Amino acid sequence: MSSATVTTHPTAADAPVAGPAVVVENLRVAFAGREVVHGISFAAERGSCLAIVGESGSGKSVSARSLVGLAGPGAEVRADTLAVGGLDVRGFGERSWRRVRGDRIGFVLQDALVSLDPVRPVGREIAEALRVHGVVPRSGRREKVLELLRDAAVPEPELRAAQRPGELSGGLCQRALIASALAADPDVIVADEPTTALDVTVQAQVLELLADLKRAGRTIVLISHDLSVVAHLADHVLVMAGGRVVEEGPAGQVLGAPREPYTRALLQAVPGAGTRGQRLSPAPQVPLPPSPGRRRSAPGADGSPVLAAHGLVKDFPLPDGGRLRAVDDVGFSLRAGSTLGVVGESGSGKSTTARLALALESADRGSVELHGAAWSGLAEKHRRGRRGAISVVSQDPLSSFDPRWSVEQVLLDAVPGADHPTAAARRARVADLVARVGLDPAVLGRRPLTLSGGQRQRVAIARALAPDPDVVVLDEAVSALDVSVQAQILDLLVDLQQAFGLAYLFISHDLGVISHLSDHVLVMKDGRVVEEGHPEQLFTPPADPYTRRLVASLRRLETRPALERTTP
Amino acid sequence: MTRISPDQSRWWRRWAGRAGSAVVVVWGAATVAFLAQLAQPGDRATAVLNLRTGQTQERSPDELAPINAEYGFDRSAPAQYLEYLTGLLRGDLGTSYQQHRPVWDVVSEQLxxxxxxxGTTLMLAWVLMLAWVLLTAGRGRRIGGWGAAVDSVLASLPQYWLGVVLLLVFAFGLGWFPVVGGTGPVRIVLPALTLALPLAGFLAQSTRTEFERVLEQPFVLSARLRGSGDLAVRLRHVLRHAALAPLTLTGWALGATISGAVIVETVFARRGIGRTLVTAVESQDLPIVTGIVVLTAVAYVVINLVLDALYPLLDPRVTP
Known part of the structure; x- marks a missing residue:
């Protein structure tokens, strides 16, 4: 990578000139006549990091891809200036663009697992970039691939280069992807949500790698919806919404003292230990209709747990004949009106714990009790009558809806016939549920596919509430949402808990969300609970080394803007 | 990688399983063919004698006795079945009623x-299909739509009609190819095209769907962002994924091609198993029919085993 003596741009016109590495003025992008980016301007100084922040649909990714001529099929891109390393790229044809891609701008996509060809070894993907740009002769390619992997902090590069993405961990995949983007030694790295699919500790390592690249003099354009990632790396921040730049400035100013209400709301929406008991979204509380007579008499009013687990153990067989202990001696108790947070990285056993609590999976050892009565270890027919007492909201509600059903059908299906014997009563119940989760009754006629992410998650919550449960298991229920939508859903969950005394078993990889919501937290690693307690005592300071790493890797916005928050 | 792994015993077990089920398929086909012989209406010895002499008349037991002894018709059905199966194991497919020669000799002349x-058909179909899909798939609404429309038209062409049209246009009309006979590879072009064109359309339909899906995948965008050209992306990344579905269909296509050979060999007056089969069915020469059925089953099983071995080369995630 340190090919200081070699210049790959011999012609005078191509020679790097002083000035910003990327300059964009009045960029407009339209698809089929519909403009999605409305004249934005920005510049990235050499050796600095420019962050473009925005929620889905803000036009941030399309803008970044316009820099390499891949805004998308049928995109019409116009700009007064579009310069990469002093080179005017407007009106470039496919051949010219190919010399920009990889050579001048290295582009890193999110989710390396699907951004690398799943049937090819990662070494070949990196070698492809070397071949395309003729970086090294064929004979030197293998050595260069290993060097690139080593530079991207991939251990055992000889072994890794021969492995396919599916055989590597998410973090190693992302590093390999970054190595392939760096192959032709580009001056500019565009990273589009480079850490979104990663566990927090891995996320920190990848961010560190990007920071190293910046220190080595490369220009980074970081695209992200995650303000804590941005706070860690950016020198200059551009906040986008609806295809326009809402606010821009030095990172410290935009994140620390934002001028625009939109940026303030965005920052306010980030959950964390400091936001407990506060509303995250500017939206007012949904006026809750009076609850119709509850089926059960106030459960757990005597202080006994509504859901309790003792010594849960679950093994899964591995393809090579061995066994994987997914859950190892996990116990907890959950009281009415409280939230138990379970935090851990992928593969830590938190989702299996949730499935055991729901009795969707049977434990190899240990037991689960619901309302003090046996819940695990029963035949399903003995459980069925009590299923309504515990319900679930999953990460991706869309796949849990029948796509051919309307929202009303989805909800009617979940309303128990025993409690609401007539069709009219069931319809009334659905109307009541929709109002509770703050949805417009007009969505009832629509199909899940036509709803926004936040609306879908509200429908999923309404469905979970339909049988009038005492316990709701929320498995990564807000992880796929934009931060402002996530804030609204978290506020809704708090409102519902207070109104109905619900108990939440809240599973998440996101420490911020967990510490915002939970009364008690289990930290899981490799199937075991490594630490537990109240979120504040747990995270300041954590006793367990793993929790310490987890907390350290959580990039907080150190200086949160002082804002008037609407307290519930 | 040629590392010795604990997976090796599982590899052997998996292939033993595949070979076992291949044997079961052939055995099943052989058994059904045998039962069909038994179920033939009328006395078989009479049929054989009439077939040989070209007359149709009642025969006396004296006349029938040598035939019954020769073919073992006088023995019980299970005994005949057993002899038939042990014959198959020795590679003996039986004796033709009409030609009074071993079935294998008759068939191997035509094979x-x-x-x-x-072989030419399968190769031509793949080449045409790949070229067409690479050229038209994922090229926007108009070109992609045309490509898909041509797939559908090709896939729905009846072979007997296509054969006649090709013959009229390229042999009679333009005179590029011999009408009948001819020598060398030239004479195989039109018959193979007759079978390959509908097959190419059929394979292209499944390839195109997958091809266009893979073109949308992030790893394809990633390759473009690296600076790879469009053709390189299509050849190096997309094709490999999209080729899996038509590969599976090729096993099935082999069976379809053999039955298609019946039509093509008749239209183009070629020697081959297809015409032999038609003649044998017409003259009720059942050992020939049975022999061809068994051989087709063997060919079908073999090509599927070959395909099983090919999958992991295309997609290493599939365990061999």
Missing amino acids: PGTLALT
């Missing part, structure tokens, strides 16, 4: 022609 036709 090379049909094998050449089937």
Whole structure:
């Protein structure tokens, strides 16, 4: 990578000139006549990091891809200036663009697992970039691939280069992807949500790698919806919404003292230990209709747990004949009106714990009790009558809806016939549920596919509430949402808990969300609970080394803007 | 990688399983063919004698006795079945009623022609299909739409009609190819095209769907962002994924090609198993029919085993 003596741009016109590495003025992008980016301007100084922040649909990714001529099929891109390393790229044809891609701008996509060809070894993907740009002769390619992997902090590069993405961990995949983007030694790295699919500790390592690249003099354009990632790396921040730049400035100013209400709301929406008991979204509380007579008499009013687990153990067989202990001696108790947070990285056993609590999976050892009565270890027919007492909201509600059903059908299906014997009563119940989760009754006629992410998650919550449960298991229920939508859903969950005394078993990889919501937290690693307690005592300071790493890797916005928050 | 792994015993077990089920398929086909012989209406010895003499008349037991003894018709059905199966194991497919020669001799004379036709057909179909899909898939609404429309039209062409049209246009009209006979590879072009064009359309339909899905995948965008050209992306990344579905269909296509050979060999007056089969069915020469059925089953099983071995080369995530 340190090919200081070699210049790959011999012609005078191509020679790097002083000035910003990327300059964009009045960029407009339209698809089929519909403009999605409305004249934005920005510049990235050499050796600095420019962050473009925005929620889905803000036009941030399309803008970044316009820099390499891949805004998308049928995109019409116009700009007064579009310069990469002093080179005017407007009106470039496919051949010219190919010399920009990889050579001048290295582009890193999110989710390396699907951004690398799943049937090819990662070494070949990196070698492809070397071949395309003729970086090294064929004979030197293998050595260069290993060097690139080593530079991207991939251990055992000889072994890794021969492995396919599916055989590597998410973090190693992302590093390999970054190595392939760096192959032709580009001056500019565009990273589009480079850490979104990663566990927090891995996320920190990848961010560190990007920071190293910046220190080595490369220009980074970081695209992200995650303000804590941005706070860690950016020198200059551009906040986008609806295809326009809402606010821009030095990172410290935009994140620390934002001028625009939109940026303030965005920052306010980030959950964390400091936001407990506060509303995250500017939206007012949904006026809750009076609850119709509850089926059960106030459960757990005597202080006994509504859901309790003792010594849960679950093994899964591995393809090579061995066994994987997914859950190892996990116990907890959950009281009415409280939230138990379970935090851990992928593969830590938190989702299996949730499935055991729901009795969707049977434990190899240990037991689960619901309302003090046996819940695990029963035949399903003995459980069925009590299923309504515990319900679930999953990460991706869309796949849990029948796509051919309307929202009303989805909800009617979940309303128990025993409690609401007539069709009219069931319809009334659905109307009541929709109002509770703050949805417009007009969505009832629509199909899940036509709803926004936040609306879908509200429908999923309404469905979970339909049988009038005492316990709701929320498995990564807000992880796929934009931060402002996530804030609204978290506020809704708090409102519902207070109104109905619900108990939440809240599973998440996101420490911020967990510490915002939970009364008690289990930290899981490799199937075991490594630490537990109240979120504040747990995270300041954590006793367990793993929790310490987890907390350290959580990039907080150190200086949160002082804002008037609407307290519930 | 040639590392010795604990997976090796599982590899052997998996292939033993595949070979076992291949044997079961052939055995099943052989058994059904045998039962069909038993179920033939009328006395078989009479049929054989009439077939040989070209007359149709009642025969006396004295006349029938040598035939019954020769073919073992006088023995019980299970005994005949057992003899038939042990014959198959020795590679003995029986004796033709009409020609009074071993079935294998009759069939093996015709086999090379049909094998050449089937092989050329499969190759042509793949080449045409790949070229067409690479050229038209994922090229926007208009070109992609045209590509898909041509797939559908090709896939729905009836072979007997296509054969006649090709013959009229390229042999009679333009005179590029011999009408009948001819020598060398030239004479196989039109018959193979007759079978390959509908097959190419059929394979292209499944390839195109997958091809266009893979073109949308992030790893394809990633390759473009690296600076790879469009053709390189299509050849190096997309094709490999999209080729899996038509590969599976090729096993099935082999069976279809052999039955298609019946039509093509008649239209183009070629020697081959197809015509032999038609003649044998017409003259009720059942051992020939049975022999061809068993051989087709063997060919079908073999090509599927070959495909099983090919999958992991295309997609290493599939365990061999």
